[in-house]
Amino acid sequence: MEGLLIHALLRELQKELPALFLGPAFPDEATLALLLKGRSGRIFNLVLRYRPPSPSLVLEEGRLEGEPKTPFQRLLQARLKGPLLAAEQLKLDRVVFLRFGGEKGFVDTPPSTLVFEATGRNANLLLLDEGGTILGVDRPVGREVNRYRELRPGLPYTPPPPYEKLDPRTLREEDLRVLLGKPLKEIVRQVDGVGLELMRELARRAGLTPETPLDEAGLQAVHRALKALVEDPSLRTELSEELRRKWAEEEKEALRKPLLEALEREKRTLLARLSDYQKALERLEEAEELRAKADLLLARLKAVPRGAERAVLEGFQGERVEIPLDPALSPQENAKKLYERARRLEEQAERALELIPKTEERIRALEEEMERIRQADLEELLRLSQRPKGEKDLRLGLRYTSPSGFTVLVGRNAKENDLLTRTAHSEDLWFHAQGVPGSHVILRCEGKNPPLEDLLFAARLAAYHSKARGERQVPVDYTRKKHVWRPRKAAPGQVLYTGAKTLFVEGTLPEGEGGA
Structure with a gap:
């Protein structure tokens, strides 16, 4: 759930505050429904669904039922008392503070604060006392999981890490110039409260696509659409047929590009290996020459002076043959060294003969896969893009x-x-x-x-x-x-x-x- 959507809901809720809290309900182990009677007399539920990865905060009519199902829910039933005095949001982040007044009675219940962190995979619900100390938490978080903050009963509550983004409620058109020349989708990094869903809605309202590089006219359109989005962030704008086609093509291209780049990198690697294998075959003649020189050294041992850096010998066909030597080695050792070099070159050539057809076949398969990706529709590209990075063989486990x-x-x-x-x-x-x-x-x-x-x-x-x-x-x-x-x-x-x-x-x- 994105920050501006939470902001719009809290704006509606705040019209009814302070509200009489009529009691909690727990439809399931990850849902809390707060039954409220607003100052207008309206009775409604504020429903917090706090289980990752898709938490939500909604206002619903009617009555929801359910007894506490977890120890944390039993704590909420015991400690959430008194009117709901305030509902506040941390900047436009997905963190909401609901402040309850407590109540007087045979045993007084002090004020408390319910903290709803609607942060996707890390969603959580916490209950704090008046001083901000954690009384209970749905999902405790230890230092081994999060070094920035721990969420455990008895510790002071620390909100998520601070950040700096533009506030869409107050920003001016010139503030958006940081996006000049960049695709519209970059607004998610720069503007608070806007996630991927609202970014797409913003693009629809501005008549652009997420990949559109923003010029001066585009910035003006985005600024107007952003102001409208703050007032009404509902996701309902329809696309024109032309814009729909542009969106579809851009989305396909955005999915296609990294897939092709990964295959192209692999192809370049295989082509480099193929080149090395071809060179190994070409050096097979060098191996024959080395072996022939080694044979000649052993046949003309008496003609090879000790400690020489080279020997000039008469070849088997009467030709003059010059052989470089290691002066620290004997003629026999020099011959052995030549044989070993020849053997390594022959082994490399033999391995190259085995690997060349396999490598060529892999390159052909990559080229076919690349062509398939170029022709793939959106559904196929989405499926291919969901493969974990580095996973080449889907036969896992x-x-x-x-x-x-x-x-x-x-x-x-x-x-x-x-x-x-x-x-x-x-x-x-x-x-x-x-x-x-x-x-x-x-x-x-x-x-x-x-x-x-x-x-x-x-x-x-x-x-x-x-x-x-x-x-x-x-x-x-x-x-x-x-x-x-x-x-x-x-x-x-x-x-x-x-x-x-x-x-x-x-x-x-x-x-x-x-x-x-």
């Missing part, structure tokens, strides 16, 4: 087939665990042995509901490929891949997850199975 025919993938190390999980379909099932180091296991079902025998099959693989291997009762958690995320700055393979169920299985490999 050990592969198994479940009883019903689903593919099951098992990571063999931290990097492979990371790649398997990142590249899995959002509706695939992800398995991991509970509480112990082990492999990430992906059951490729893409939203289907596999039978229990397939779930048990994948769970046993997760148990077997973990520190719990061999145990009789291993708890294995599983959930949809979309509920699994890697925290910011966490090491490859380290993830958090939610919505999991648990199976208890033996830590042994299913019978008759071997990874491929």
